[in-house]
Amino acid sequence: MMRSAQASAREPAAKPDASPNQEAAAYEQIFQWLEDYIDRNEVQLGDPLPSEDEIMRETQMSRSSVREAITRLRALGIVDTRRKRGMWLVRSPRLLDLIRLLSRPNIPPNFMGHAFGYRCALELGLCSEIFRRATPEDIKELRAIFEKMVEHGHQPKVWNDYDRQFHLKLIAITGNEIAIWMSQLLNPFFQTLSQYTTSLSDHVRALHESIVTSLEQRNAEAFYQAMHEHNYWKLAFDKLEWTSFTKSTP
Amino acid sequence: MMRSAQASAREPAAKPDASPNQEAAAYEQIFQWLEDYIDRNEVQLGDPLPSEDEIMRETQMSRSSVREAITRLRALGIVDTRRKRGMWLVRSPRLLDLIRLLSRPNIPPNFMGHAFGYRCALELGLCSEIFRRATPEDIKELRAIFEKMVEHGHQPKVWNDYDRQFHLKLIAITGNEIAIWMSQLLNPFFQTLSQYTTSLSDHVRALHESIVTSLEQRNAEAFYQAMHEHNYWKLAFDKLEWTSFTKSTP
Known part of the structure; x- marks a missing residue:
């Protein structure tokens, strides 16, 4: 899987493949990139996360997609942001896995x-x-x-x-x-x-x-x-x- | 607790009290009202939920607060909406309880x-x-x-x-x-x-x-x-x- 390959490398991540029926959910790809980033860098609760600009550069996604992803992560209480402090991790990204699983239309x-x-x-x-x-x-x-x-x-x-x-x-x-x-x-x-x-x-x-x-x-x-x-x-x-x-x- | 009082009554719910340090989270009060509504009416997965106008009327909250609440519920995969079909329940509101708990700054x-x-x-x-x-x-x-x-x-x-x-x-x-x-x-x-x-x-x-x-x-x-x-x-x-x-x- 791409995920484990990324997790072991320290290079900037490549743009994740957009699978045909997932193109709409750009934020999902940004979530994935952020989860990889967190695993790769062993980010702990309270630690800073990359800025909006950095995420855009690394994922090659649009600003609006990155903003949507951040809004969703804030809504879930997984990250918090403040104008001068940037963004930091508040809750384990496993919450995202759980929510993702529970809100799937079909069962893996x-x-x-x-x-x-x-x-x-x-x-x-x-x-x-x-x-x-x-x-x-x-x-x-x-x-x-x-x-x-x-x-x-x-x-x-x-x-x-x-x-x-x-x-x-x-x-x-x-x-x-x-x-x-x-x-x-x-x-x-x-x-x-x-x-x-x-x-x-x-x-x-x-x-x-x-x-x-x-x-x-x-x-x-x-x-x-x-x-x-x-x-x-x-x-x-x-x-x-x-x-x-x-x-x-x- | 207000919650159980509402759950046993069939009257339209009164506007929930805004506790001083919670005024910002108007969407939280709307969540609460919706959870009460779901319990009271035994709403099942797939069943319709009240419209934006109805929620505004019942909770006496502003349209923007109601919209914010709905956006968050959609992001969590708890409800889904479509222009003509309105809003319906997709996932148990207990997910909301769990997320609320996990994202509390202080422990109950x-x-x-x-x-x-x-x-x-x-x-x-x-x-x-x-x-x-x-x-x-x-x-x-x-x-x-x-x-x-x-x-x-x-x-x-x-x-x-x-x-x-x-x-x-x-x-x-x-x-x-x-x-x-x-x-x-x-x-x-x-x-x-x-x-x-x-x-x-x-x-x-x-x-x-x-x-x-x-x-x-x-x-x-x-x-x-x-x-x-x-x-x-x-x-x-x-x-x-x-x-x-x-x-x-x-």
Whole structure:
């Protein structure tokens, strides 16, 4: 990839190729150049970034494109600017990667493996908190979602909706807002899986039921076991390897 | 909080109070109103949102403020607009919460509990993947970071830096890019803890060393145990309850 080639060289970057359907998003190419610059020079939070003129010279982009890119980066809180101080880095450019990913109209080929793996890891890691914090109302709600899922087990789109609701509810029980936000953000992506889904199988039904039942019975060991059975296969034994979908990871 | 009051009422929202140091960010108040609108009306992805005129009327904000807010929401990929179709919701407004949090100049009082709990849960959930995927080079790198941490154990700021590097490396080993991004985004927040840090204690040193040693010896059981010892106390036995730092969670 161009990105890694640039990252290893100290020469001024060449103008990035404009792929046909991306020509409109000139700011995206400027983002890319700036991210490369940040990696190459190991820019830390608070460190200065190149000036508007320098970015224009290096990327060979128009002033209006560079300004649009800077406006967007400011809006995201990634950089800040002041007339005499210039521009500096405020937040990790990985925020840009995350936003870029979350606002893609179509899903990168290898994305689902990462998303599933992430969701499974988070649920496993939060397992003890879910058990500890679940109130009788929470458990009733989970049971109700599960019943709806079974009831609509022959409509892939519908039971998939309830499945996603079930997993959101599990995370919501913990009250950890960072986990909740990330789950809500990733949730729509799992919707696309409904196209591969058939009727709810006995196996999947049983996996969910044992999560609910063990909570109802306040059986911690059975709950951990159920959560592991549901999630673990997506990690170590998963066919979906987490190959990079954006760039080669360090 | 005003937010929940609005969310339960169906009356047109009153103009939000401009707190003295927030007057500049009129768009923030419009974001808030729109988030309330989305919650109140259970707006789903793809559903239409109020027009510019309607937002002006309801929030009593100027056209330029409303336009600035919409421009920012478009830049974030949260909404999309088209001349004849109006504006509609593209991505969960929770992205806004996340970005707002990540770009705050100061940390909300209860934030660190959530951030720590999240990091611990993620590391615990990814435990098996870290063990499975760690290469000899990864383990050598972890060992080197650990040695640096010990070497600078009397300089709180410095060993705290290496501590954060250590945890980033653990997540990086998994290759799960969503987990990696989130860790990189949250990482700077843990820096602020260095002000409460003293010299590296024998206990904390031992916690990290057993993670490295168990990996070097390829002892899975010892590794899981070490990861649990390091992380688990931050979850179930934590004094930092995950009380909401933004609003009451559902």
